[in-house]
Amino acid sequence: MGGALTTASLASVVPAERGPHRGNGGILLGLILPLGLALGWEILVDLGWADGRLLPTPSTIVATLSDLARNGDLGSHVLATLQRVALGFLFGVTAGTLLGAISGYWTLARRLLDPTLQALRNIPSIAWVPLFILWFGIFETSKVILIAVGVFFPIYLSLGAAILGVDRKLVEVGRVLRFSDREMITRILLPATLPSYIVALRSGLGLGWMFVVAAEFMGAEQGLGFLLVDGQQTGRPAVILASIVAFALLGKVTDSLLATLSARFLRWQDSFKPAE
Amino acid sequence: MLSLTQLEKRYPNGTLALSGLTLGIEAGEIVAIVGGSGCGKSTLLRLIAGLDQPSRGRITLAGSAIRDPHPDIGVVFQEPRLMPWLTIAANVGFGIRHLPEAERKRRVSEALDRVGLADRGGHWPRELSGGQAQRVALARALVRQPKVLLLDEPFSALDALTRTDLQDHLLALWAYDRPTLILVTHDIEEALVLADRVVVMQPNPGRVRLDLPVPLARPRNRLDGEVLAWKTRLLAELGHASRPLSNDEVFPAVAI
Numbered sequence: 352m353g354g355a356l357t358t359a360s361l362a363s364v365v366p367a368e369r370g371p372h373r374g375n376g377g378i379l380l381g382l383i384l385p386l387g388l389a390l391g392w393e394i395l396v397d398l399g400w401a402d403g404r405l406l407p408t409p410s411t412i413v414a415t416l417s418d419l420a421r422n423g424d425l426g427s428h429v430l431a432t433l434q435r436v437a438l439g440f441l442f443g444v445t446a447g448t449l450l451g452a453i454s455g456y457w458t459l460a461r462r463l464l465d466p467t468l469q470a471l472r473n474i475p476s477i478a479w480v481p482l483f484i485l486w487f488g489i490f491e492t493s494k495v496i497l498i499a500v501g502v503f504f505p506i507y508l509s510l511g512a513a514i515l516g517v518d519r520k521l522v523e524v525g526r527v528l529r530f531s532d533r534e535m536i537t538r539i540l541l542p543a544t545l546p547s548y549i550v551a552l553r554s555g556l557g558l559g560w561m562f563v564v565a566a567e568f569m570g571a572e573q574g575l576g577f578l579l580v581d582g583q584q585t586g587r588p589a590v591i592l593a594s595i596v597a598f599a600l601l602g603k604v605t606d607s608l609l610a611t612l613s614a615r616f617l618r619w620q621d622s623f624k625p626a627e
Numbered sequence: 628m629l630s631l632t633q634l635e636k637r638y639p640n641g642t643l644a645l646s647g648l649t650l651g652i653e654a655g656e657i658v659a660i661v662g663g664s665g666c667g668k669s670t671l672l673r674l675i676a677g678l679d680q681p682s683r684g685r686i687t688l689a690g691s692a693i694r695d696p697h698p699d700i701g702v703v704f705q706e707p708r709l710m711p712w713l714t715i716a717a718n719v720g721f722g723i724r725h726l727p728e729a730e731r732k733r734r735v736s737e738a739l740d741r742v743g744l745a746d747r748g749g750h751w752p753r754e755l756s757g758g759q760a761q762r763v764a765l766a767r768a769l770v771r772q773p774k775v776l777l778l779d780e781p782f783s784a785l786d787a788l789t790r791t792d793l794q795d796h797l798l799a800l801w802a803y804d805r806p807t808l809i810l811v812t813h814d815i816e817e818a819l820v821l822a823d824r825v826v827v828m829q830p831n832p833g834r835v836r837l838d839l840p841v842p843l844a845r846p847r848n849r850l851d852g853e854v855l856a857w858k859t860r861l862l863a864e865l866g867h868a869s870r871p872l873s874n875d876e877v878f879p880a881v882a883i
Contacts, residue, residue, distance in 0.1 A: 524721075526678060527677075542710065542712045621753035
């Protein structure tokens with residue numbers, strides 16, 4: 352879940368309507384450390400007190416990024432990676448939501464499915480890589496499936512657990528109103544679990560970004576993960592760092608996008624608002 | 628219209644919550660069910676609501692047996708139980724999704740108007756006071772135009788002023804369609820102000836101790852001498868009801 356935590360920062364969990372109170376002071380405060388370190392390293396290397404060959408300076412990384420962007424390489428790598436994450440996320444979310452809802456709602460389904468899925472969950476997902484390559488080939492299918500597997504588990508787990516935690520009293524209202532199973536799920540259980548579901552989506556997305564790297568390590572001709580391997584094999588740390596920066600930016604942007612899109616569905620929440 | 632015959636409810640843990648309970652309730656009647664805690668009054672309401680099934684006996688509404696929630700039976704719980712993710716208007720319309728949109732909107736705004744919250748339709752439940760939220764719960768139940776409305780201590784969590792206000796309000800709402808009201812309460816005054824008939828229950832196992840018509844004229848004043856006399860009498864009965872089986876009549880005192 353490490354990947355999830357790095358992209359889903361606590362600050363962005365706080366709904367947007369409280370934004371104005373935070374002001375710019377908080378953001379500036381958070382920038383001091385990384386900018387200070389970057390600037391310090393830049394100066395140290397510039398003065399010749401340190402060797403920037405293995406850890407290139409920020410300016411070198413920026414130059415590498417803009418080189419890659421100019422000759423069109425960066426765009427096609429980013430596109431390839433984004434496409435894999437998007438497809439894997441889509442499949443993982445669909446399967447996780449369906450199975451999570453089913454096993455949360457029907458005890459029989461839970462008893463049937465959950466032990467197996469829990470056992471599978473304990474297999475490090477990377478361990479599937481050789482098998483997936485044998486089954487689905489070295490190309491896109493195996494990569495997308497690996498990402499989908501990574502996305503699937505946090506969604507399945509949180510949704511199943513959240514449904515079991517829904518207030519019985521609200522469910523009874525649905526029973527009195529004679530809701531069908533489908534209505535009970537779509538009109539009470541899913542909305543009630545939406546806050547935890549959105550957190551699950553964000554952890555899933557974080558894991559998706561983690562797994563795309565693993566997927567692209569296993570033989571890709573394009574993608575940011577390929578760029579990492581390429582940078583290592585050709586001895587260009589600046590390329591490695593450039594693609595790491597690209598990963599960080601993409602992860603942050605997609606997570607913020609998800610958080611922003613979901614915020615309007617959570618306006619109803621009457622939740623704890625931390626003091627400034 | 629609603630008839631309960633020889634109802635028995637035994638919970639899986641062995642507790643006998645109700646035994647041999649028989650009761651007939653007429654259309655449009657307002658019945659208050661009172662009794663100390665543990666006398667099975669909430670269990671009874673859950674059985675009529677179809678949320679639980681009796682171990683023995685049967686419940687029929689206009690001749691048809693009830694084992695599941697029935698479209699003609701509405702329930703208002705002790706807590707408002709509004710869906711926090713829906714606006715007030717959407718909460719009121721929650722149980723009439725099967726109706727065409729225009730009809731639904733008309734009924735929702737009418738119901739909100741009746742409970743005096745016409746201007747709150749677009750608000751969230753968290754923005755309402757306890758009394759307002761309970762009125763929304765009433766509107767949500769009434770918008771389906773039930774023939775029977777069950778109320779499980781609906782005002783017990785509210786302060787005294789709001790409570791009397793909502794009791795009067797309930798009577799006004801009842802006057803529109805005159806559904807049968809079955810009100811579980813532990814508040815004698817509430818029972819006397821609202822009900823045509825007070826059913827006193829007693830525990831171990833839960834059963835009817837006393838089934839008492841209340842022939843007082845309406846509107847009833849809470850401080851009226853006759854109401855107070857009835858109150859004293861009922862309190863005495865409840866004193867018996869909450870005591871374990873015994874015939875001694877020495878202390879017909881207050882005990883709730």
